[in-house]
Amino acid sequence: MTKKEFRKLAESKIIILDGATGSNLQKEGLQPGLCPEQWMVDNKEKVIDLQFKYLEAGTDILFAPTFTSNRIKLSEYGKEEYMEYYNRELVGLSKKAIEVFRQKTGNQRKIYIAGDITMTGRMVAPHGNMPFEELINVYKEQISVLLTAGVDLFVIETMMSLQECRAALLAVHELCDLPVMVSLTYQENNRTLYGTDPVTAVTVLQAMGADAVGVNCSVGPDKLHDMIRQMKEIAYVPVMAKPNAGIPYLKDGKTVFPMNKDEFAKEMAILVDCGAGIIGGCCGTTPEHIGQTVKAVKDKKVPEIKIGHYRALATEKNTVPIDLNGRFMVVGERINPTGKKDLQASLLKGDLSIVVGMAVEQISRGADFLDINVGMGGIDEKEIMAKAVEEVTKAVDVPLLIDTSNPEAMEAALRIYPGRAMINSVSLEKEKIDKILPLAKKYGAMFILLPLSDAGLPKDKEEKKRIIHEILDRAYELGLTREDIIVDGLVNTVGANPRAALDALETIRYCKNELGIGTIIGLSNISFGLPARGNINSTFLAFAIQAGLTMAIANPSQELLMNTVLAADLLLGKEGAAQRYIENVRELNIQQAVSESKASDKSGIKKDNV
Amino acid sequence: MTKKEFRKLAESKIIILDGATGSNLQKEGLQPGLCPEQWMVDNKEKVIDLQFKYLEAGTDILFAPTFTSNRIKLSEYGKEEYMEYYNRELVGLSKKAIEVFRQKTGNQRKIYIAGDITMTGRMVAPHGNMPFEELINVYKEQISVLLTAGVDLFVIETMMSLQECRAALLAVHELCDLPVMVSLTYQENNRTLYGTDPVTAVTVLQAMGADAVGVNCSVGPDKLHDMIRQMKEIAYVPVMAKPNAGIPYLKDGKTVFPMNKDEFAKEMAILVDCGAGIIGGCCGTTPEHIGQTVKAVKDKKVPEIKIGHYRALATEKNTVPIDLNGRFMVVGERINPTGKKDLQASLLKGDLSIVVGMAVEQISRGADFLDINVGMGGIDEKEIMAKAVEEVTKAVDVPLLIDTSNPEAMEAALRIYPGRAMINSVSLEKEKIDKILPLAKKYGAMFILLPLSDAGLPKDKEEKKRIIHEILDRAYELGLTREDIIVDGLVNTVGANPRAALDALETIRYCKNELGIGTIIGLSNISFGLPARGNINSTFLAFAIQAGLTMAIANPSQELLMNTVLAADLLLGKEGAAQRYIENVRELNIQQAVSESKASDKSGIKKDNV
Ligand SMILES: [Zn+2]
Ligand SMILES: [Zn+2]
């Protein structure tokens, strides 16, 4: 099955998944403490019969019962050496169920088998001690077998860690082009065990190329209305819902799921209205639940799937939407060794304490994002960049901009970053466009479009526009959309070019109003070589915000600048701006200058009369 | 002759004046030391003959030889009691000359007699000790007689003081509706004896309703090219030129004028090309000079006269143009007793030293104009306002805004102000529109249009626009044009209305882009009731300047604001802005706030990790 076929299927019908496997097989004799894989190969007919019944009920995508068949999980039963064997055999059971279904019913409708993957039980770094690349490799082992066994697509499900979802998704993508659905399990606080909310999961995973993102297990469908709506609001891939038959309780020592098929089906129909286009059941659901659900949704409209991407960055736990008409955002620029002796010395020693300190400081000053630049001679930039991203991610919870022109350092950082980062930057220079732009696609990063080419700075605004459009075209060819891109306004110094500010403002207006694309500027260039630079910077910032600028790279310790941001949003009547202003503005204590000589020489005073 | 007829005449032909009177009559026997008026009534035929010859040469407007026939001048010869007699007799000579001309030539073309007025020889206050109202009365005495004698229009000529021109012009206007030409004499530095430049004279006098403004006497026409061009550039009334036959020199004890009729005529033709539409000769010119000039210009195109007024304020000595696309301007707001105990106390005593100190201080801080407001209980506002204007005018050389809602105080100030002031302000409130708006016309002041009505603040932007247009219509009916008006953007506090800034910005853009009218705001209202007001004010100022604001009323001692003005002009690429920035910007020494408690509570920091 290709990704395109998957998308078409999801656009044409409500995709029906299967129901529970574990809870149904337990009724057939699967005991807790047994290795489920071994039990299943010992009881093939029971598995085939369950899957046959799901097909009879209407399942379009059958999950092969390979859920826990990864090397780490199997090692809990000392069965790791059978990993390949189990996965092959278990996919075989799904194939057999389809064969039986076709034989018994003569039905020739399309049915797909999803290779089913879940967590390993070991925590990945930095929360746990399993290295990220090792986890990817564990998944790759299982995925390779599933591919050989002939699955049509993959499902990564019942995930509690977004970073582990990322590992599994990268593993699939690095081995094949098959579609992948990713589904997480949320606690009652609407966060995963590791603290990720559903919007963040959708934001990060769809940007990385997941073909569907959703929720499974967790609770009953009656508790998922808001969550599905929230996910649907920002999703541009189908949203999947595979909840339990309610929250189980113990009765006479047995686990009981409270929802019968009718209640379940009724609630599933509501989830379709909320936006779920791929539905099934998890623990406690039976072929009857699925059959009833199929009936309940058969006249429902297939939820529409958006085309445009979602403009947001994310950490592992939280999403920060970027709204072209929303509040102005500041990227802290200070983590950059250029001209900073202390930082250089510590980076040379591999010591990231100053970097972390700068991260904390900038956020305390109001930075919305942090730029991470460790470019300097004498260090392994790839290693230090990855380490810096890891340390900053542990210390603070704001999204990062990865600022390097070294493609390997860029990839290392994007690979381990557990949220959605922004690439700083992609220009039309060959190295950037050929090597860095594809990383935005692979790792689901936004990127800053820097209107430069191998020929250097554009010589006029026509060339600037041409470069912008060439880079946009390349990005669109990769499947990125305008929401994935922030254009750098390319600010020169007004000291050398009186039109420097006007040109940048024109680019900002053009991108926002004509292209619907966000913009960023590196503020301080504007005042290069002039006195009282902070004054020029803050006035220019006010101009740019009024012109529609989305964000700026700046030093948030400059109180004048941060005050200007707060005042600008207030004056533009942006939502919540008054409260943000009152809570965050600082009274600036401006000391009168000592020398007043220049100003007293004004021609307006009649000297003979004064 | 009506003003309209005068304008039509000036649009239809190059108006020919006469040539010298004095230098020609001296050849006929008028001796220095004699009273010229007495000599002329004693030698009527010689005067009639000279004037006849000018008519023969082509003169359209004959200057009655009443030049020095004011009471003060006549008193130098002890002849003040003959003032009425002389003026009546001398106008009679011009009438006789016309009669002779018609009899002898049969020519019936239109010929007009101008009552001729000049300086008294006594300096008016504040330079001299003659009160301004006394001077007006001296002129009124002569003008009354000239009116009775039947002159068609007036010419105020060979003036060296702009303030004395204003007195004579007011005297004419308060007695009749006849046209008035005003002409000054400039020294070789292109300023009058009292320091006024020709652009300033034109600015002030045309705004006050002079029907032509120009230059006479001084030098030869060959030295006036630039001066006429400068005047023409800004004039919306005809420009008059009546130069000498070159600069005289002594030869064998006799005063000789070097230009013969051919040289003179050739140069006069060039002055027509430079924009002079009313031409004649002063000292040293003869009927032959005028006759030759008529021939030299007869195929010349009549210089076009502009319709739109000139947007500028002026002191007695200098003009400050207001360019909607030019540099941003600041009106110093501090001379206002509201909330200032010291100032209130000194005004109660009639002591203006604090006012003068504030004027000097604000200009040293970069104010382009000063607002003068002395409104408080317990004082005679009319008296104190006039005194304040006089004292400030003596101390500093920047134009003033007269800020009072008391029509009598407004008129007293405008009357004695020796330049072109701005009225602050005219609203649609009955008292303002009926009593204050006409003062703008009479005294040639610009005015601030405040979009308020008797019903108070406009309730929405439609009402705001409607009020603006109603006041504009009233102003246009009086003959004022959009260049005479600056609209107040009417800024409310963003603390109460999130759209306060956006609404004001919209008014600014509307006035500038749709109406071609300048705008002003009282900046500090925007931040009323909010913390860190200077920060909101300066950010709003940047917004407003970018939106096209012309000027703001503000406290120029607020360095943040003044720096913002400098930076805004720099960033907008305005002419000369880079140099102004470098020369005037102040490095602000911002002290870090002591308490940092609020900001360190930012959610982005993972507290358990910090
Ligand atoms: Zn489950
Ligand atoms: Zn003269």
Ligand SMILES: [Zn+2]
């Ligand atoms: Zn003269």
